[in-house]
Amino acid sequence: SQKIEQNSEALNIQEGKTATLTCNYTNYSPAYLQWYRQDPGRGPVFLLLIRENEKEKRKERLKVTFDTTLKQSLFHITASQPADSATYLCALERGSNYQLIWGAGTKLIIKP
């Protein structure tokens, strides 16, 4: 069955640097992959979706890449700010009906 791996250890980054988070999956390549942001005690908020035929997608300071050969997606935040501190979740399409399989998330801490 499909498994998703996100780094369970918190990622500490200095303000202004680029933060890079990794999402690896083990089985089939999904038709699309999504990234969400989750703040403590709150629901996830959608950030970006990338489809299997797209190599890269950007939104303001965010960039997502999707490598179906490596079975990996990278999520980048450039010019990081303390307000970017949160847990970031990766989710993969797993068939019809909007079904997703979710990673456990990586906690990102941006230090001033």
Add this chain to the structure above:
Amino acid sequence: EAQVTQNPRYLITVTGKKLTVTCSQNMNHEYMSWYRQDPGLGLRQIYYSMNVEVTDKGDVPEGYKVSRKEKRNFPLILESPSPNQTSLYFCASVGTSGGETYEQYFGPGTRLTVT
């Protein structure tokens, strides 16, 4: 404002006492879903609904019930809660109301403790 609401936000109850967590969305979305989130695990789907009167089991449906009598509402029912259902619960809906197709909109969460 487009949103998903859940009530209550916090609930402490005892084993066996039936409870209902409500979920409502104002975006006219057809698809709604319930998840639970536990430390170190990804979101796990409990039940989902493709439309009114159409519901189906997710990955962890045991001990839960749902109903979808109206498009906007999707309540989660725990007939006889047990301590292993202590968790953070999220309701979500999916649609294309101005957002990205497949974007999931989440409620604020309900933290349930069963003693």
